[in-house]
Amino acid sequence: MKLITEKAELFFDLMWSLQFFINTELKILTKIKNRKEYAALPQKDKQVVREKIYEQPELIDKYIASNPDRLNDNHLSIIKQWKNFIKGDFYIERYLKNHAIFVGDNNVYGVLGLHDAFDHLFPSNYLPIYVKTILLPFQGRIVYDGLMQVYQVSFGGGIKRSLSETYMQAKQNNKIITTLEKTRVKIESKAFVEVEQENIWTNEIEQLKSLSKKLKGGDGQPAINSPVFSLVKASIALADKALFDPSDIDALTKELQKVERAVRKVENTLDRML
Template identity: 35%
Template sequence: MKLPEAEVELFYKLFNPLLVYAGQQTKLAPHLASPQDLRKLTLEQIIEIRNALYDQTQLFDSFMAQNPAGASATELEIVAGWKNFMRGMFYIIRYQKDCAVFLTSEAPAKAYGVRALYTSFEEMIGANLPLAVNTVLLPFKEYIICDGLISSYSMSFGSGIRQSLNEAYQRAKSQFGIITNFNSSEKRQSDMDSLKFYLRTQASREEYAAEIYALTRKSRDLLVFYHQEMGKS
């Protein structure tokens, strides 16, 4: 579930100079002269600079215009894409072979397939899921990554919350699929997919009774499918 090593190196080749630039421009770390100087900062200082960068998105534009890192045009396109970042709290719901599934905490919930950098998410924050984390998601070529700065919340989830999160995940996956590229078009859910989702369990049938009724009035195929599924109950 990690980004290929060469791609990780490219990410830091661009992201670390961007942090240096943000530290200089915001006066949070005006003494920074090179990416190597970031090692002299505490994690809290780096996070403060990173947060200022996302708060002041004009820094992306001025960084690209001045290009202190001497990046190529193709590399600057990657940096430009980072203006479409997603920041906030996410729930890590699943570890899959090629990514971790991050569920947004705001409605409508969407599930993103996110690649780790040098260290897998499981190694960083543990295998016990679901887990609430705070981080920033960035587009990187055909992938979605986090910016390497991730913190977890000290929250325990009871069975009710776990069930609610799983329901939100299943609905997001049904509606939009697992999104693995910010540039890809989101999956459109068909009426049949919606009906299948609503009929999954007795609880969902009760919760979405009005939606089920409306769908079964839209076409004979949907009505037939409804009776077939109810006949299995």
């Protein structure tokens, strides 16, 4: 749920290089003479410089053009991607194995910590928490920029359920955002479409449809068999529709209603057996 140490150190090396350049350009902390002195400052002293990055993102281009620290192309590319920052308020909703879930503006992000994992900063029993921070792309992942303001508020069950549902909806629809690098987003989306178009369950569904046609109740069988067989067929029909036309919500809803009617018939039959 956090960057490995080497990557976290690289992140801060690049961030302090950029911020020291901006500090020099704008003459903010005039007593600071080099990057090492700047890096040693407390975070609160760097706050004004930090804000200038997001108020004037063109300063990133200026840094890249002059490249005062003689960075290689890969490192310059990382800094250039920071122009795709997202600044705002976010709920940290839960922790997963690979990232923390941030919810903001109806979007769901998978975010990594830097030197410390989020669950070390905020124990999971404190979640959700409401924070103000800036999300940045970093080598294909999303991190925050090292500063985070925590709002001292508590949440009732309604907000917790709403946040959970926002996460579940994003998860179900493959919409958890795990990178802010636009070229990578396109590649990931294309890969998902290709998998979707393969219809890898076609043979299995066809076999189930064929087998289910043989399921018939009556003829002295237990009364429960007929409604259960109907439920099986309705469930297979729903799976078939979900496989071949997952975007047709109306059709899926109709098939689901058939399943629900079949379930009620099973329940009624069981009630009569009491």
